[in-house]
Amino acid sequence: MSNVSGVDKLRIEREQIKKLERLLSESKVMIGIIAHDTKTPIASAITGIEAIGGFLHDGYSRSENQKKYPRKLFLSSEQRKQLERCIDNISMDSKEALKNISHSLSELRNDATASMAQDDQVPRLSGREKLQQLRVLLDGIWPVASTAARKVLVPLDVIKSNFEHMEDIFNEICCASSNDVSEHVLHLSIKEYDDIHSWTRMMYEAIENCEEFIEWILEALEKISITYGNSADEQEVVSVGACISGVVEEYSMNGPASERIIFRQKDDFEFMGPAILLRHVLLNLLNNALEYTDSKIEIWAEGNTVHVKDYGEGMEAWKVKNIFKSFASYEKKGTGIGLAFCNIAMKKLGGSIECDSKLGEYTEFTLRFPKCG
Numbered sequence: 001m002s003n004v005s006g007v008d009k010l011r012i013e014r015e016q017i018k019k020l021e022r023l024l025s026e027s028k029v030m031i032g033i034i035a036h037d038t039k040t041p042i043a044s045a046i047t048g049i050e051a052i053g054g055f056l057h058d059g060y061s062r063s064e065n066q067k068k069y070p071r072k073l074f075l076s077s078e079q080r081k082q083l084e085r086c087i088d089n090i091s092m093d094s095k096e097a098l099k100n101i102s103h104s105l106s107e108l109r110n111d112a113t114a115s116m117a118q119d120d121q122v123p124r125l126s127g128r129e130k131l132q133q134l135r136v137l138l139d140g141i142w143p144v145a146s147t148a149a150r151k152v153l154v155p156l157d158v159i160k161s162n163f164e165h166m167e168d169i170f171n172e173i174c175c176a177s178s179n180d181v182s183e184h185v186l187h188l189s190i191k192e193y194d195d196i197h198s199w200t201r202m203m204y205e206a207i208e209n210c211e212e213f214i215e216w217i218l219e220a221l222e223k224i225s226i227t228y229g230n231s232a233d234e235q236e237v238v239s240v241g242a243c244i245s246g247v248v249e250e251y252s253m254n255g256p257a258s259e260r261i262i263f264r265q266k267d268d269f270e271f272m273g274p275a276i277l278l279r280h281v282l283l284n285l286l287n288n289a290l291e292y293t294d295s296k297i298e299i300w301a302e303g304n305t306v307h308v309k310d311y312g313e314g315m316e317a318w319k320v321k322n323i324f325k326s327f328a329s330y331e332k333k334g335t336g337i338g339l340a341f342c343n344i345a346m347k348k349l350g351g352s353i354e355c356d357s358k359l360g361e362y363t364e365f366t367l368r369f370p371k372c373g
Contacts, residue, residue: 248261
């Protein structure tokens with residue numbers, strides 16, 4: 001009887017070790033993704049604000065032409081100064097944030113490398129000692145994550161506040177008339193006028209979504225740190241089609257990127273889980289394809305799967321085999337974090353991610369989801 005009890009105890013101990021090792025690996029990737037996924041909305045903010053700045057610069061110097069530039073905005077010298085200051089602030093803050101985030105990402109990768117060296121010592125320990133060491137490592141996850149998040153959330157909040165201020169100024173200007181005290185007139189086309197409003201709102205929402213995603217990561221890591229992953233995530237019914245459309249729309253202000261991304265609406269289906277997870281999986285896949293290929297990128301839903309396919313250089317079979325491993329990257333600018341997170345995210349949604357690639361022809365990622373209900 002005592003022998004059976006000993007065997008059961010050993011089995012439970014091994015299961016606990018396996019679980020903690022998996023959670024530790026996932027935690028490192030999730031910390032890394034905090035900085036990794038913040039770069040996209042900030043880079044978009046820089047692109048968008050430079051375009052808006054161009055519209056305004058040209059708009060002040062245009063002569064009145066009702067046919068070509070039917071939108072006239074009247075503003076005072078103080079409003080013009082505020083607007084230009086706001087644009088300069090967003091541009092400077094965004095570029096500084098990108099620089100800081102790149103530095104943080106480099107630090108995180110170095111920390112992960114050092115932590116991996118520490119993890120190499122774990123397999124040599126006995127069962128109880130191994131469990132204790134893994135718990136010590138997991139206890140250290142939360143402070144590292146909160147520090148990384150603070151480095152990212154502070155600049156994001158500053159940029160978001162600037163966009164909010166800029167939108168307030170625009171709304172005030174749009175309500176003005178030629179009868180009001182105004183020293184400057186902006187002549188804009190209908191498209192420029194609409195783009196300024198839609199891009200300002202879109203960039204604000206993209207940064208807000210990014211903040212929400214970081215909060216989700218922090219909550220997930222806090223659960224791991226406190227309960228070692230026993231808490232369940234909140235579930236919601238999500239439309240895949242709506243999620244894809246929302247992600248593709250985020251690239252609309254980036255002309256070259258939006259021209260290359262082709263969303264072929266075939267099927268739509270629903271799945272259970274946080275929508276923000278699928279959103280960031282798609283953003284990672286699309287950003288990789290945009291950065292490392294010059295080809296068109298197709299995205300579509302079919303059955304209970306989502307496909308993202310590019311027609312770039314493709315990859316060798318050995319690269320495909322290891323592509324989802326944490327911190328595995330075969331590109332000079334790669335971090336090995338994005339695809340590892342995609343793998344974790346799809347597992348948390350109860351699904352999976354696969355990669356099929358043919359060297360010199362294409363790379364296709366397939367996201368498989370369980371049936372909803």
